[in-house]
Amino acid sequence: MKARVHVTLKNGVLDPQGKAIEHALSSLGFDGVNDVRQGKVIEFSLSESDPAKARAEVEAMCEKLLANTVIENYDIELNA
Amino acid sequence: MKARVHVTLKNGVLDPQGKAIEHALSSLGFDGVNDVRQGKVIEFSLSESDPAKARAEVEAMCEKLLANTVIENYDIELNA
Amino acid sequence: MSSAVANERPVTPEVVREHGLNDEEYDLILDIMGREPNLLELGIFSVMWSEHCSYKSSKKWLKYLPTTGPQVIKGPGENAGVIDIGEGLAAIFKMESHNHPSYIEPYQGAATGVGGILRDVFTMGARPVANLNALRFGSPDHPKTRHLVAGVVAGIGGYGNCVGVPTVGGEVNFDPSYNGNILVNAMTVGIAPADRIFYSAAAGVGKPVVYVGSKTGRDGIHGATMASAEFDEDSEEKRPTVQVGDPFTEKLLIEACLELMATDAIVAIQDMGAAGLTSSSFEMASKGGSGVELELDKVPCREDGMTPYEMMLSESQERMLIVLQPGKEDLARGIFQKWDLDFAIIGHLTDTGRMVLKMNGEVVGDLPIDPLAEASPEYDRPWTATEPQDEIDPASFTPSVKPAEALKRLMATPDLCSKRWIWEQYDHMVMADTVARPGGDAAVVRIHGSNRGLAMASDCTPRYCKADPERGGAQVVAESWRNLTAVGAKPLAVTDNMNFGNPERPEIMGQFVGCVAGMKAACEALDYPVVSGNVSLYNETNGQAILPTPVIGGVGLIDDLDHIAGAALPGSGQDLVLIGETAGHLGASIYLRDIEGRSDGAPPPVDLELERRHGDFVRAKIRDGSITACHDLSDGGLAVGLAEMALAGDCGADITGAEQEPGNPPLAAWLFGEDQARYLVTTAQADALLAAAVEAGVPARVIGQTGGDRLILAEGEAISLAELRAGHEGWLPGYMDR
């Protein structure tokens, strides 16, 4: 099973990286770009093949390590 | 229009972050996790509403700024 | 040969050319092998004989450089040079270029450059204690420059900061000749017990060859040959693989290697740098006069299905090769496992004089070691000397602006502005021994646990080397020696990094030959031998060569950290004393280039006897406490030197009137001339200092006093420190944030 986890900053948390990208894009002449946010995507394969169990496991990984839930949200995609 | 760009390391390029995450997950007792790769996800809104033009614009952003195509691949999703 | 290589590409003339080997070289290979090489063997020849590994164009000339002295423990030929710094300790240091990779991928290129030079130093048993970096970028107006500066600086910081070695100094120039070929030269200085230096020569039949560190991937295959090929427009399109550095693993590798080195398990050790496993195993066996047999299926690989060719040529980072004393395998394995690093016994030494490579028990490559190493090509390339430029008569032109305005502008030029924006991105204090931080003539790093220190600096004035390679080469060495002297250190030895264009062009080869001649003379005259170095050729794009840039990294010793000098004016009420003669040499000066728009003229002559006399005097007077601040005068001459001291100390000065002394050159030449062998110092005991100078035969005169918040230059013309500071500190951040 393949897992893909998106870790993104919660709304309302200032994102310095996103802001810098927005600034850089506009100075490169890309206009009309707004609300840039940068997050992480973590991909891996998982030996667990039961979808429910796999999801629970990945959720535990997110809570324990992959995301800092004080400022970040996470979102899990699983693919057999 | 909303854009979401995934920037990931090319196959075969060393991913020290992914390696470290894999190691950390396994020492937390999550077994069976393999091939961990970490990438970036960049999300933003775009004033361009024509899908073809928007894609071309985001592609140019990737080539110029968002990805380092020497070692990274990018993947673009657009949503009206 | 076995089936493992059966499905590899056959060696055709085209394949030979792709490997950067010409017909003569291939004939030599046939001779040595006594048969046609397979692809793996060809690959090995190609990296071993690349310019980068073989120094084929430069070897002949490098031999002229002086490399010995009572302080030298090990000169060029090992991973890094080793000098004696007393009390049972040795300093180990080297500089290396990562120019091409940094142009293609500035962050990773620069980062892996730092990683590579660190390994060269700790592989010899030293704990790295400082990093320096000499950078050259294209014109600030070039569309790529800003991105390259940002990436290179972030990469150097990203690696050095994580590894925990302070980056304490360096230099940065901008010139259009580097538009398509930036220079990233990184230097590491380490300290080791003088009786526990580790070398790469490996002897002893049957001794295990061990691989440690990171796994091998398909990184930078052909990196070493890339580093030796001229750039053209498509190299960006080809997008050759650039390695990604892992400073965290490097930090673990440093600690693990130093831990193993504290035991007596190691016979020989060698980092896997350019050309990875090939050059490391080859060099170990060749230096030890032995043979080596490797079982490539034991090599820890990051990817499935890697071929012997890929394993032997991979440039994956953070790897080392060690030959162990038999019976020490478990001890060593334990240490590397503790640090979570790969450890694998991949072969053993033999007495066959051959390198035998096996994959799953079958021989896939078999080459003779000595013949390959000895036959490595050496060229006596044709060269033509650079035409000398005319001396510029300082009275021959009328300055276009008044001195204060010229100074204000010069202090805010890309070359002379403050590089704070850069060094603040480097952790320059980690290890808690940085006594003099970046910003002065030389950084000073305390020898841990003592009251002694090492001073270090990197220097090069490429515009002088272009105008007159021999003078330029001598000046580079002299300035390096002066920078160490100016903090109170005794200069001991240097490492060099020779960055030049295409050596197949006689005028470029002439630059190289000239610079070497100048360096040789200066190193000899100053007892300042070359103990390590690196050559980077083919730095050209579309036939446009870089300025000749032979960078010198100097290391000196401070016996007593209570007696050092900094460049900052120490407060008001002191006398400013100018040491050395001022004839007003403006040829090839920054003033002419940046204020008058002229880059002609001969660079200032370098009188090595005067350098030595003046420097020895200044050092002695720093040590006896009579000099309270000191700065050597170089780019921009007296006015720029004074302004730098004033800004560093946040204290003004008044030198008006000094310009009228009989025999002085015209005003602009007096203030901005770049005469060599000069220092500007402050003292509270001017009479005694001047008397001592007379006795030592050193020209010295009081030119003014410290105090106030302005510089009063000449003819009463003044400029406020605030105004100078705004431009000096503002240019680089302003440029980068634009």
Place this chain on the structure above:
Amino acid sequence: MKAAVIVFPGSNCDRDVQVALRQSMGSEPLMVWHKDSDFDKVDLIVLPGGFSYGDYLRCGAMAANSPVMKEVVARAQKGVAVLGICNGFQMLTETGLVPGVLMRNADLRFVCRDVTIKVETSQSLFTAKYEQGEAIRIPVAHHDGNYYADDDTLSALEDRGQIAFRYCDQEGKLSEAANPNGSQRNIAGVYNETKTVLGLMPHPERLADPKLGGTDGRALFDGLVEALS
């Protein structure tokens, strides 16, 4: 007083803080390898600066999940003093021993230089040898020192006196220019509720020796030794 410095793979200020502690304690602190969870009883645990586990994923996140940190948290909860410097501060926020998070510096660049910080209170184990309101000069060296917590948390921290240090100018005034990383309310260091745990971004161990250009950091270690002996 007995002190322990926890050494993680990638720590690089462990020796620096060892030297500073030795100087103030007159004896050697214990250097504890991260795999060694049952170390001797100590009065102070220091989490040093550096790049534990490469700072990959998030600074301090992997160290916070390592076995030795379970022990550190348990001891902290029993009242043992814990000092987290730089990367150590990041570990403390990741374990939740102190609130908030440390994000990427606002200008995205690593920053290494001296800053001045204001001592918010001298009523703690860590700051007894400083004057309240005093501005001290201490170096920073970090890429992720941008302190963030939501407004309610920040106000609660302020109400309970949990702010230890704030970035200020030389006169002690808070300003944006004095803030090297964009931290909210110029916060440079915070305590836990009992003020027995301190996380701070600047490195007091780097200016605790006149040879290195200043000694403002020394009083922190001297104060700890006095309070815990």
